[in-house]
Amino acid sequence: MADLKLAQQLSLKCVHCGFCLEVCPTYRATRSEVHSPRGRIAAVVSGALTSSGIETCVYCRKCEEACPSGVEFGEIMSAARRPSLEQIMVHRILEDPLRLYNAARLAKMGLPLQVARRVAQITPEPTLPPEYSDPDPELILFAGCIAPVFFTSTVLRALGFLRQRYRVRLINACCGLAHYAEGERERALTVAQRLGDAAQGKPIVSLPSNCSSHMKAFRQLGVEVEVYDFPEFVELMRLPLPKKQLGLTVHEPCHARLAGLNRYVHSALERMGVQVVEMADPTLECGAGGGYIFEQPELSDEIMEAKKKEVAATGCDTVVSTNFACSLALMRMGFTPIHLADLL
Amino acid sequence: MFIWNSCDVVVVDVRREVEEIVGARWVVEGEDAALFGFDAFTAVKGRPRLVALPADEEQTVRLIALLYRSCTPMVFRGSGTSLSGSTVALTGEEVVVSLTRLNRVYSCEGLEIEVGPGLANVLVTRHAPHDLFYAPDPSSYTVCSIGGNVSHDSGGIHVPKYGSTFNSVVKLRVALCDGSVEDVGGTPYFNGANIFVGSEGSLGAVLRATLRLHPRPETSRTVLGAFQDVASTARAVSAVYEEGVIPAAVEMMDRNSIDVVEKSRYKAGYPDCAALLLVECDGYTPQVEEEVRRVRLVFERLGGKVMVPENPAENSRLWLGRKGAFPAMGVVSPAYLTLDSIVPRTELASVLEEVGRIAERYGVMVANVFHAADGNLHPLIPYNPESPKSLENALRAGWEIVEASMKRGGVPSGEHGVGIEKARFMHQYYSQSELEVLWRIKRAFDPDRLLNPYKMLYENPPETGDRVVSLLYTKPWEAE
Numbered sequence: 001m002a003d004l005k006l007a008q009q010l011s012l013k014c015v016h017c018g019f020c021l022e023v024c025p026t027y028r029a030t031r032s033e034v035h036s037p038r039g040r041i042a043a044v045v046s047g048a049l050t051s052s053g054i055e056t057c058v059y060c061r062k063c064e065e066a067c068p069s070g071v072e073f074g075e076i077m078s079a080a081r082r083p084s085l086e087q088i089m090v091h092r093i094l095e096d097p098l099r100l101y102n103a104a105r106l107a108k109m110g111l112p113l114q115v116a117r118r119v120a121q122i123t124p125e126p127t128l129p130p131e132y133s134d135p136d137p138e139l140i141l142f143a144g145c146i147a148p149v150f151f152t153s154t155v156l157r158a159l160g161f162l163r164q165r166y167r168v169r170l171i172n173a174c175c176g177l178a179h180y181a182e183g184e185r186e187r188a189l190t191v192a193q194r195l196g197d198a199a200q201g202k203p204i205v206s207l208p209s210n211c212s213s214h215m216k217a218f219r220q221l222g223v224e225v226e227v228y229d230f231p232e233f234v235e236l237m238r239l240p241l242p243k244k245q246l247g248l249t250v251h252e253p254c255h256a257r258l259a260g261l262n263r264y265v266h267s268a269l270e271r272m273g274v275q276v277v278e279m280a281d282p283t284l285e286c287g288a289g290g291g292y293i294f295e296q297p298e299l300s301d302e303i304m305e306a307k308k309k310e311v312a313a314t315g316c317d318t319v320v321s322t323n324f325a326c327s328l329a330l331m332r333m334g335f336t337p338i339h340l341a342d343l344l
Numbered sequence: 345m346f347i348w349n350s351c352d353v354v355v356v357d358v359r360r361e362v363e364e365i366v367g368a369r370w371v372v373e374g375e376d377a378a379l380f381g382f383d384a385f386t387a388v389k390g391r392p393r394l395v396a397l398p399a400d401e402e403q404t405v406r407l408i409a410l411l412y413r414s415c416t417p418m419v420f421r422g423s424g425t426s427l428s429g430s431t432v433a434l435t436g437e438e439v440v441v442s443l444t445r446l447n448r449v450y451s452c453e454g455l456e457i458e459v460g461p462g463l464a465n466v467l468v469t470r471h472a473p474h475d476l477f478y479a480p481d482p483s484s485y486t487v488c489s490i491g492g493n494v495s496h497d498s499g500g501i502h503v504p505k506y507g508s509t510f511n512s513v514v515k516l517r518v519a520l521c522d523g524s525v526e527d528v529g530g531t532p533y534f535n536g537a538n539i540f541v542g543s544e545g546s547l548g549a550v551l552r553a554t555l556r557l558h559p560r561p562e563t564s565r566t567v568l569g570a571f572q573d574v575a576s577t578a579r580a581v582s583a584v585y586e587e588g589v590i591p592a593a594v595e596m597m598d599r600n601s602i603d604v605v606e607k608s609r610y611k612a613g614y615p616d617c618a619a620l621l622l623v624e625c626d627g628y629t630p631q632v633e634e635e636v637r638r639v640r641l642v643f644e645r646l647g648g649k650v651m652v653p654e655n656p657a658e659n660s661r662l663w664l665g666r667k668g669a670f671p672a673m674g675v676v677s678p679a680y681l682t683l684d685s686i687v688p689r690t691e692l693a694s695v696l697e698e699v700g701r702i703a704e705r706y707g708v709m710v711a712n713v714f715h716a717a718d719g720n721l722h723p724l725i726p727y728n729p730e731s732p733k734s735l736e737n738a739l740r741a742g743w744e745i746v747e748a749s750m751k752r753g754g755v756p757s758g759e760h761g762v763g764i765e766k767a768r769f770m771h772q773y774y775s776q777s778e779l780e781v782l783w784r785i786k787r788a789f790d791p792d793r794l795l796n797p798y799k800m801l802y803e804n805p806p807e808t809g810d811r812v813v814s815l816l817y818t819k820p821w822e823a824e
Contacts, residue, residue: 010746012678013674013678014674014678015386015671015673015674015678015679015680016383016384016386017384017425017484017670017671017674018383018423018424018425018627019484019486019487019671020487021423021487022464022487026578030397031444031447031462032370032372032397032442032444033372033379033380033395033424033442034372034376034379038379039379039380042379042382043375043379048375048376048378050375051375052376053376053379066486066669067611068608068609068668068670068672068674069608069671069672069673069674069675069678070608070674070675071608071674100813177410220357
């Protein structure tokens, strides 16, 4: 139980001031300590890992920003959690988009599993993940796990855009964020190493921004990769962008925000002349959280309800979302999510 | 408002009946109930027998009546940010009634806004018209809830000009132990709302609060004064008033608290000094400019180095450092105590000197960061939660600071509530006949003493077997 020890050690920094409560999406939905960061930390400290709150954490890590004492809450959750069989199964499926494609098709056919029913409800029709590589590629386009199957056209657009200037290899794979968040830490490391090997030292341009954020932290796991979030790459390279006459709002994915990536989305949209109607709080959690949207239907629906109001208040139907799990949630709320790449 | 009935009805299965009222999802028991057993007072943790989270006023009223009828002690709880431990379930018999779900804004008209007790303080202003704001702003304003603010008479940095929560409560809707609901306040006579402000859940539950809003000041400027000795810093506080300035806020930070903040994520880049004052002047622009000029003169006359932030970013950085000082203690130690006794402004220098001597005697570090204009001390005393001796030293040092304040004509608690932290001082501060009056009020609302037992007023110390609890409840003259 070395991991629990680590979690408890990290928890000692908490002075239970409660500053984390009102930024936590599950606390906001339930108003209950059980589903709050402070409550979860108390459960970890007392060793009560069966507390239902440990499972209900979305792993958005917004509490870390609110914490004045610098508690590393994400690490605490990751170290304290024990993945369920169902979670391990979901992780294995996410590791291989082809597997995800087949699983999604089974789910759409009515596989009698609770998680499958939820997948069928939430996801659009799956498409066979595209494969592509230029000879002697100089750049990796990392599409993640969800995009190649459910947002294929976005992947192809991004690929086409980058190919105008670079020799590109497309990689459809998992970054391991879901594993790490749900306590499969060793497997997360394996997945990271595998990705590092596949990149062969080439720079990675990553489409899903929460994955970008996670991969940027690979160094802490001992894996060296050079990663840019797609909009970040577009902005740093000052790649030419088309002008667009559009009005839309921007959702700021949680982990992308932690890594400071959302500003590149804004600057790219500004260069394109797009009219952005800001939400009162664009960082409000969307309720997707990787596998969360499938595993915690009730709570994720409640979180989505709050997000839906926030988006609706802008009067926009189109929402820029650079993270595809978030896009699934936004679709469920009835909006039209688009990635920056869709505008190219 | 008088309550005649007493708990005499036998309720066979309290848990089942609670569940019938609030629904199974909103009952928390077992290990999870312990997550509601503590607040921001780090020294004592309890474990409630059960937690119920009613959805609305109607459920809350039924719940309270049921619990009272069945002789079940109860604690009302909001965001759980009390610094005096007033929401801790001390004995393990208590049912915690969480009012967090009662967080609606009911109406906003003129200078008044009507809100539920579970609403976070910061959201009151956010729901008010743009030209108005809600003045009381405890450091925990982003999360502390209005019910708790009312029950503790919470203050914050703007007390010097706008008063504490007491001055912002117009009316209250309260739930009483017999299941009745009363709308109190709003009158210049027999104002029932006043009794509930600062009552720490010992008389009933706040269901709704009508709060007073203030017009937003046209301008707000900050003046920072950095001094090379504590005595001049303390002197400067009164001198500001003598210049005819009514500041919106006057905060003082000593070297220890500055060091802590600079080590935390609230790093503000404060000047190197023995102590500093942060003064905020607000109102009409010409008046504010004149006030800033006068405050600057006062500080310079007393040997202070003056800094007036020129842009909003710099301004908010200086204040974030102050606002983060409490929780930033986490970088020094995972646990700390903080008391909130008050001294007359003229006694600030002398009491701070005494605080230094007390800290030395107990071998503890004391960081002073407080509301200087109202003489409201906040000695932050870190301790090692693994070491009972360290906690005991921190407690004793804190008590001596409170006693030193009382000796100088001060009061034991300014804004954090009495709770369990300062219950021992009630007997020291109030005379027997004054206590009798408080007990008469308490008995009128809570004849069976089931509402937040052992907080503020108690007859015999609770028997919990916890050494810290028995220390806390030892009357000063009985100690040693």
